[in-house]
Amino acid sequence: MATLLVRRLLSGLVTLWAVSVLVFAGTEILPGDIVSATLGQSATPEVLAAMREELGLGRPAAVRYFEWMSGFVQGDLGTSLALNRPVAELVGERVWNTFLLTALTALFAVPLSIGLGLLAVAFPRGFVDNTISLSSLIAISLPEFFTGALLVVVFAVNLGWFPAMSYVPETASWGTRLHALVLPTVTLTLALMAHAIRMTRATVLDVMQSAYVEMAVLKGVSKGRIILRHALPNAFGPIANVIALSLGYLVTSVVVVEAVFAYPGLGRQMVDAVATRDPPLVQAIAMIFCIVYVVVNLLADLVALAANPRIRMPK
């Protein structure tokens, strides 16, 4: 058990490191750098050279990577090239906005999708199952920027129930803030649920076809009791994985949804940072997303371990 945990932790760290190399390489491959991105057409060769010198961009990429890396492991996220302010401070201003949006989404999406997934299992191939499956298939096929725009057209532009722009100053009341977050939360919830419902349904249906469930049916156990007492605990590990994957998916969707709703979170900050070619900022946000992904998956593994003695105690 302990060795398994350590192994998972180590592989998480290796993933983080690999991602940091990829992201750094990515920002290197992009044409242009902060200097040309900032100055654009108004750059003359002398100004370019002077600014690059000042920012230390002339040094080899490997040197810059290891400088960043050694800072990062000591908890120093570096300094934004565009603003000359600590990255930690810049990210700190936005991270709670994104956290609020994702937490709200998870709060609704996770119980709803497990519930609807189970409902579909309870009445397989009937009207309920078909409706749930079909609508989740449609929701899966629509990209978030489309669902978001559609919701905006109907509920913001035509009906005027919710604002199209989700930014509310921190000084506003919680009621106002939550009201502004309804549309992006619904957009993300739809995208997330579509995946999670289908995976819950598939996993639990799989268990439902096993021999011991058949035995329970033959013994006359009620359907609700079979699903909740017999099938669900056995499907718990896989469902935890589904949730972990969905939450990981959420972290990437949030980038798109924040842009559509002009919501100042980490996702939009990352897009802006890529446009201004600010590698320390891009790097830091990518690492935050990656850490969330790794941690959530790690937790899912732990839940799966706790729920399944066969994995917990291998022969």
Place this chain on the structure above:
Amino acid sequence: MIRMDELRRQFEAGRLSRREFTNGLVTLGLSLSAANGLLVAPAKANETPKKGGRLRVGSLQASPAETLDTHAALSSIDAMRGMQIYSQLVQTTSNLEVVGELAESWEANKAADEWVFKLRKGVEFHDGRDFGAKDVVYSIRRMQDPKTGSPARSFLADIEEVVAEDAHTVRMKLSNANVGLPSVFAEYHMKMYADGWTDFNNPIGTGPFKLKSFKPGIRSVTERNPNYFKNGLPHLDEVELFSIPDTTARTSAFLAGEIHLMEDIDPTTIDLIDQAPGVEVVSVPTALYVPFSMNIEVPPYDNPDVRLALKLLIDREKYVQIVYKGHGTIGNDHPISPAYPEHCADLAPQEYDPEKAKSLIKKAGYENHTFELNGSEGLQGGMNTALTYSEMAKAAGINVKVIRNPADGFWDTVWMQKAFFGSAWNMRPSADVILTTVFFSEAPWNECRWKRPEFDKLLIEARRTFDHAKRQEMFCEMQRMIKDDGGSVIPAHGNLLDARSSKVKGLVPHPMGSLGYYQFGETCWLDS
């Protein structure tokens, strides 16, 4: 035959749609851009501005590097905040006539190399200190300092000396004569700071609004300056400015009524916005241009016949329709559009003659040559400009292959690096400035490497010619030289396209930039 005032009357009575109105004017012989131009200024004089309210504005710019140091501003949202907080020596009207702001009057010596500016008295900064000559000296020297990183530095390169003669008089000595110096100070970077001021997180200026809060890349709020030096202005209590870079998001926020003014609409959504109730498209002719420029030092572009052929193959009316949905002015292969007072109306428009283009290419020996044109989604009008051009070339039997380049890094890796490429130039405060920036032989951004000593001589001569008629003649000649021989194909000048809620009154359109050259805050008011 319908008459113009009849059309206008019908339009204002709501009997004609915008489209019918402009079409009517076009049949009367007006260019479409001129027709659009007539539409943007129907401000009725009999309406009394209402006081108060918060104007909400959405900009397409969003960058963590946004700054309140307008000397070093790089984007339109910086320019908008700058116009709210600070003032300038002068501004220009929509006809580019120079009018005094902080400067009351100005005068040059006969040689046009020494200028005296008399400043307005009794102007106060937001913190109560008096504005005077020493503030002007500080601000100009600061913009000249390379450390400031001001994009406007080159405009001031000729100012050798700037001194405060007394508390309200500033004298400037130029290394090269320039009769157009005052209009340079109308450029949006030219803000007057308080002497020695460097704390741009807490800016003080003499502008119509004071800063209340500012988050780069997200939002700013400014409030009315009760001591503003123009009596009765501004009308608004506050201006709230949002960064909404995503065009769809900005359009939604606008249509949902969450912002009153929207910077930059997508030309493809013009009809949608036109039809929506309570909102209007603000389409303003400008001199901005997106040329296809050639490096004339390398073949085949060193051949004047090739250059001319590449200009003759465009059906320009159609080009403006396709690329700008009709919201543009036809270009004449030189940068001086009718939005500049120096525009030469006598110069014949470039012909549309695909047959002649074809024979010129044949004569030059490039019959089967493929001309590779480098475009980018990042240029105004996107890939539509280059693709439309290439289709028109095909119709003339000339093979123009379009290469799509990412917007990121375009200026670094494509512009002036390839032999045939797209580019983009905003309107400048005067014809002299744009010609000096892009067509003067020694200019670092002479993107075509078009070097003509006789052109340089004319440009310098025009700078010391006070006689308006003579000067105009020189500018005409320069426009002719660029049109006939230059390395840029300039099919059109796309309009500035913004949108406003019908509640917003008093917006004064200006060809040099979005939303009244960013000065909407001073004049706008909200009708309930």
